[in-house]
Amino acid sequence: MSKLKIAIQKKGRLSEKSLQLLEECGIKFPNGGGKLVATSTNFPIEILFLRDDDIPQYVEQQVADIGIVGENVLIESQKKIKPVQQLGFSSCRLSLAVPKETNYTDLSYFNGKKVATSYPNILSDYFQKNNIEATIEIISGSVEIAPGIGLANAICDIVSSGSTLFSNGLKEVEKIFSSQAILIASQNLDLEKQSLLNKLLFRINAVRKAKENKYILLNAPNNCLEKITQILPGVNSPTILPLAQKGWSSLHSVISEDKFWDIIDELREAGAEGILVVPIEKFIA
Known part of the structure; x- marks a missing residue:
């Protein structure tokens, strides 16, 4: 089976963040001992540890299929490679x-x-x-x-x-x-490697969406549900479950991180109680 080769910076903050992203995507690999190549034990991907300035050239020459670099390095290199997706770190x-x-x-x-x-x-x-x-x-x-x-x-x-x-x-x-950090790819990926890249992107997006959202649970009297529901649209709409206490329900939803505190204030004013906010590990919409 073909392996997707990804080039990342061999040391520094960008390297740490790139490895963290792969780990959060559930990709396991040996890391240590100054190795320049590491192969995942549970995903068909091989990691090449390189100087950041060399990564665009390696991807252009198809030594690596994809890579993670700063946008500044990508633009300065002027190499014929495809920017795939901004990653939201190392700004x-x-x-x-x-x-x-x-x-x-x-x-x-x-x-x-x-x-x-x-x-x-x-x-x-x-x-x-x-x-x-x-x-x-x-x-x-x-x-x-x-x-x-x-x-x-x-x-x-x-x-x-x-x-x-x-x-x-x-x-x-x-x-x-x-x-910021950006995922780049060769312009000549074959179908099998493009399929692997799509699977990796699916995992990356699930991780990023999880970080951008919070899972919220709260209790509220039934006569406040309509108002609270308008505040908490959720992915489609909030989940509402009856509580043992008559006339009360529990609402479950997902809210955006950047709107978090404004929404919490609105919920309290609308009659919500016992608000519990939980981080999301993966979010697949």
């Missing part, structure tokens, strides 16, 4: 930063300046679209020290919290784009 942004004492007003500041970056393709496109003529200094690693050592006037780099910029005397002035 960051690619930004321009200048020394904190700089009197920055707008993008025109960068005309005639030197900007250090590990993302020359993205930055070049951005400057071209905004009619900025600047010199791009390509460096890898420790981009933030470039202004301090006189290599450049500014930098373009990945930003998460901004603490690294601050500690190096820089300030963020322009956000180029937002990035």
Whole structure:
């Protein structure tokens, strides 16, 4: 039977989150001892641990069938591969930063300046679209020290919290784009491997939907059910079960994580009691 080969970053936060996602999808695999390849014991998938910058190339060349990378790496690589699905973790942004004492007003500041970056393709496109003529200094690693050592006037780099910029005397002035982890695939998957990818996507979506929703149980007097039902539509509609206490019922439903507290307040005002909220492990709609 054919195996789906997935390339993930061999170390770092993106690697940890990628492995966690596979585990939450019920995929078991040996992990440890510095191995560069691991084969799942219960799903036809083989994991390749690679440098993140190499993953797009490996997928394009079909050494790996699919991969998980940051969108910034995907766009910068300019490889002929297919973006499949954003994964909702490892969020960051690619930004321009200048020394904190700089009197920055707008993008025109960068005309005639030197900007250090590990993302020359993205930055070049951005400057071209905004009619900025600047010199791009390509460096890898420790981009933030470039202004301090006189290599450049500014930098373009990945930003998460901004603490690294601050500690190096820089300030963020322009956000180029937002990035997160994304699943990519070869443009030439055969039918069997495409079928395996579809099965993996089914599991990934079930895990992601579970994280975005909560299972809620509550008790309420029957004369409040109509109002509470309007607040709790559920997947189709709430499940209502009679309680041993006459005139009372138990309602079960699913609510969105981002609307959670607003809905709880509404439910209490509508007469709900004994509200119990439970995390969902998998959600298959």
